[in-house]
Amino acid sequence: MLNWLVEEKGIAPHIPVFDKSKRDDGTFSRSDFRYDPTSDVYHCPSGKQLGTSGTVHEGKTLLYRASKLDCQVCPLKPQCCPKEPSRKIPRDIHEHAPDVARSFVGTEGFETSRRQRKKIEMRFAHLKRILRLGRLRLRGPRGAQDEFVLAAIAQNLRRLASLVARPPPAQALCVA
Numbered sequence: 753m754l755n756w757l758v759e760e761k762g763i764a765p766h767i768p769v770f771d772k773s774k775r776d777d778g779t780f781s782r783s784d785f786r787y788d789p790t791s792d793v794y795h796c797p798s799g800k801q802l803g804t805s806g807t808v809h810e811g812k813t814l815l816y817r818a819s820k821l822d823c824q825v826c827p828l829k830p831q832c833c834p835k836e837p838s839r840k841i842p843r844d845i846h847e848h849a850p851d852v853a854r855s856f857v858g859t860e861g862f863e864t865s866r867r868q869r870k871k872i873e874m875r876f877a878h879l880k881r882i883l884r885l886g887r888l889r890l891r892g893p894r895g896a897q898d899e900f901v902l903a904a905i906a907q908n909l910r911r912l913a914s915l916v917a918r919p920p921p922a923q924a925l926c927v928a
């Protein structure tokens with residue numbers, strides 16, 4: 753989906769992307785390696801290059817491998833690949849799209865989108881919890897569309913009522 757947004761639609765994705773490659777055993781994560789899109793290599797913390805043969809594994813992953821000769825003599829090896837002869841970094845063939853998404857994190861546009869998205873997500877939460885739209889009752893895309901439109905109308909009417917409704921003026925007490 754992210755790849756479709758970036759590559760096919762040319763949309764700047766203001767979407768938080770979690771990095772699942774982060775390691776928690778004290779060794780270097782993929783984010784400690786810098787990817788160079790021009791020469792299609794990773795640069796490791798020791799300044800060496802990790803290249804790929806171009807073979808796609810499991811239909812979606814490229815492996816970037818460091819040279820065994822480099823790793824054998826590297827002082828950072830215990831923090832990098834203590835149990836392997838050399839380090840390898842897996843990279844999804846569509847990793848460019850998450851990279852583009854991550855590059856927007858912290859920008860003014862990203863923060864604005866985040867604030868506006870919160871408002872929309874609150875509406876969806878309201879639809880699910882208060883208007884009981886957690887499950888659709890009509891079938892098919894048309895049914896879903898009709899149900900959402902009706903629910904949105906109901907939601908907007910509720911909001912409108914809460915914005916314009918005023919309590920009736922207090923009745924003056926008649927004292928005979």
Ligand code: SF4
Pocket residue numbers: 796797798799800818822823826827828829832833838839
């Ligand atoms: S062990 Fe290999 S990949 Fe890791 S920092 Fe050293 S040279 Fe680079």
